Amino acid sequence: MRVQLLGPLLISCADRQMRVSARKPRQILALLLLKHSRAVPMAALTEELWGGHAPKTARASVQLYVFQLRKNLAEVTGRSMDAVSSEMLRTARGGYEFVGDLSRFDLRAFHRLERSGTAAIADGDLVTAVQDFREALSLWRGPALADVEPGPGIRAEAAGLEQSRSTMLNHRIELDLRLGRHREILAELTDLAMHDRFHEDLHAQLMIALYRSGHRTGALEVFHRLHKNMVRRFGLDPSPQLHRYYHAVLTSDSELDRMPVLQLPGEVRVRLP
Structure with a gap:
């Protein structure tokens, strides 16, 4: 079944x-x-x-x-x-x-691959981790329980699943960046940033992917667009962390070839100087 x-x-x-x-x-x-x-x-x-x-x-x-x-x-x-x-x-x-x-339950498979990918990260096997996360994300066919009218229990469970999906996607992108696959994910990142105009980590990942792909001007434009949208909507600047990425792109800092954006499961948080 x-x-x-x-x-x-x-x-x-x-x-x-x-x-x-x-x-x-x-x-x-x-x-x-x-x-x-x-x-x-x-x-x-x-x-x-x-x-x-x-x-x-x-x-x-x-x-x-x-x-x-x-x-x-x-x-x-x-x-x-x-x-x-x-x-x-x-x-x-x-x-x-x-x-x-x-045995053919997509939710169980998702959690199994989530655990497997996290264990692979802990072992330093980023290739296996990104494969597991890709397979897990491919199980999704839309929002969880998209055709079920939720009460409080289902609503809470579905929200947790959507958060797990979003977090895994961000980690999978981070893994791709660390594996040097910035060109392969550039179109996907551009599309994601267009649909989530205020997600700072996502915009930082896009800036790095653009910079590493030789599009320095495009990376700077990503920051300026985010800054404009945040000021207009919330009256706020992007975070100091995003400003550091912007400055690194502006000065063509060689550290951008190694800079992480997200902390992966099991890692100690890395902060930019």
């Missing part, structure tokens, strides 16, 4: 796809998958569906939704309702849990 959360919610088995169109069952399914192998109490499920305004029939409604999900899972997997109830979507400790071997 294949389970995908990093984008629209999809569950499929062979050529069959599980379809859960009703909003509340989809919310329950999404939350149980996010908490895979951990029991989700009935109170958390009712909070997810109704916030602080659960009706008196909330428990019975959740039980009905879970029955419907079990039926859907039985249909898509070809297993019996008893097997689904005991081996997949189980009743547990006053709530429910989704268990079973999800």
Whole structure:
């Protein structure tokens, strides 16, 4: 069975796809998958569906939704309702849990590659680290659970996943820069900076990639554009750290060939003099 959360919610088995169109069952399914192998109490499920305004029939409604999900899972997997109830979507400790071997679960694969890439950085193997991070990021097909209307639990989990994705992307770019791949990532960096006009680390990475690619004037223009946007929107200058990168580009400082922008997992923070 294949389970995908990093984008629209999809569950499929062979050529069959599980379809859960009703909003509340989809919310329950999404939350149980996010908490895979951990029991989700009935109170958390009712909070997810109704916030602080659960009706008196909330428990019975959740039980009905879970029955419907079990039926859907039985249909898509070809297993019996008893097997689904005991081996997949189980009743547990006053709530429910989704268990079973999800070897094709994109969220699990993402976290596995995240751990593997971080371990490779600690071992000094930046090539393997960037490969792991690239593979992990390729699992994303859009915003996490893009077609699920979130309650408080899903909203918090999805926000955490999006932050992990953003952090990994920044680290992957940093790894590419350290491996001398500034030309290969220049178009990607330019596009990212256009969509996130106030992300200082991203603009610093773009400045360095441009400078190392022989586009010193372009690197200076990146700083000036960011400065203009920040003053106009927030009335603030870019950080002292970004000013240091700007000065280094302005003076063609040879240290730009080695300057890091981001601290990678496990590293001691490196600051510019």
